[in-house]
Amino acid sequence: MAPGGEFRAAAKEAMKQPHCHVVLGDRPVNITLYRALEALGPWTKLKFFVALLFSFQPITKEQIEEMKKTDFLEKLLVSMAGEHPELTRILLDERDQYLARSIWEATGMEEYLKAQALRPNSTSEIHNPSNIEESVVQHRKNIDQSSDYSLDGIAHSSERDNFLNDPSPPHLSCCSHWPPTSILPRVVVAVVGIGHVAGIRKVWSTVNTIKKHELCVLLEPPLSWRIFKWSLRGVLISLVAGVVYGVCRCSYMFGSFVYNRLL
Structure with missing residues (x-):
């Protein structure tokens, strides 16, 4: 599989x-890569890129099957954590x-908590997922079972329509609406890397x-990396200027030599 x-699929x-x-529930890749690179020092970055450049080897089918095993991934991550703990924290733990x-959020628990806090007859607060689950089950039992549903699975009863006034976050919905928190439980299938x-x-x-x-904040690059970056820019500019000067001087000397020989 590619x-x-x-x-x-x-x-x-x-x-x-x-x-x-x-x-699409993963963190934007540009933020992940930026945070990962900025978390590394100049010397660590250099070693990391050198390792990437010289570690390309053909992968066999047996190695691919071995990579699918959980224990192999755990061993790989442990070894990676020893060499680059910053990368492991950002690329794995934060994600x-x-x-x-x-x-x-896709399960509707976030909206349910907000709606529960706004209800006037709410007498208790929900602090952990176990209490959330119990409250949701109790709420579903108290719903009028005679209410009919539309094809989109939304109840027409006033209790369901007024249960949550604020619409669901638009970034969670790929069509005209997202079922309100009164329609629980939602069936959520999460597809993630093993x-x-x-x-x-x-x-x-x-x-x-x-x-x-907080996981999407772009980190400020360390002072050592900023000094290294500006120093590298200065070196590159000096090299380019030196090459241009050398080419121009050699061209001038060659032209003078040819001109003198022709005369």
């Missing part, structure tokens, strides 16, 4: 399902948190405390 084939199957929403939060499964499980118990905007 890289990313499982995600393309999942999206293709989702498009066949009626009223199915496709949510695990971001993915877990995206999955949690290397992220363990990390998502690890942070799931505290997923409601994860702040996605």
Whole structure:
């Protein structure tokens, strides 16, 4: 299977399902790469790029099958953490948190908590996913079962229509509406890389405390890297100027030599 084939297959199957929403829940790749590069020092960056340039080798079918195993990925990540702990934190740990939060938001729990806080008869606060699950189950039991639903799965009862006044976040919906929190539970199928499964499980118990905007902040490059970058620019400009000067001087000397010989 080509890289990313499982995600393309999942999206293709989702498009066949009626009223199915496709949510791209991973952190934007440009932010991930920027944070990863800025977290490394100049010397670490140089070693990392050299390792990338000289580590290309043909991969056999046996190695591909071995890579599919969870223990192989864990060993690879452990070895990577020893060499580049900053990369592991940004490329894996932070993305695990971001993915877990995206999955949690897709389930409708975020909107449910907001709506629960706005209800006048709300007497208790929900602090963790276990309490959230119990409250959602209790809420579903109390809903009038006689209310009819449209084809889009939205109830016509006033309780359901007024349950949440604010619409769902537009970035979560790929069609005209997203089912309100009164329509629970939502069926969410998350397709993630196998290397992220363990990390998502690890942070799931505290997923409601994860702040996605903090994981998207672009880090300020360290002073050493800024000095190195400007020094490198100065060296490159000097080299280009030297090459241009050498070419011009050699051309002048060669032209003078030819001119003197012809005379």
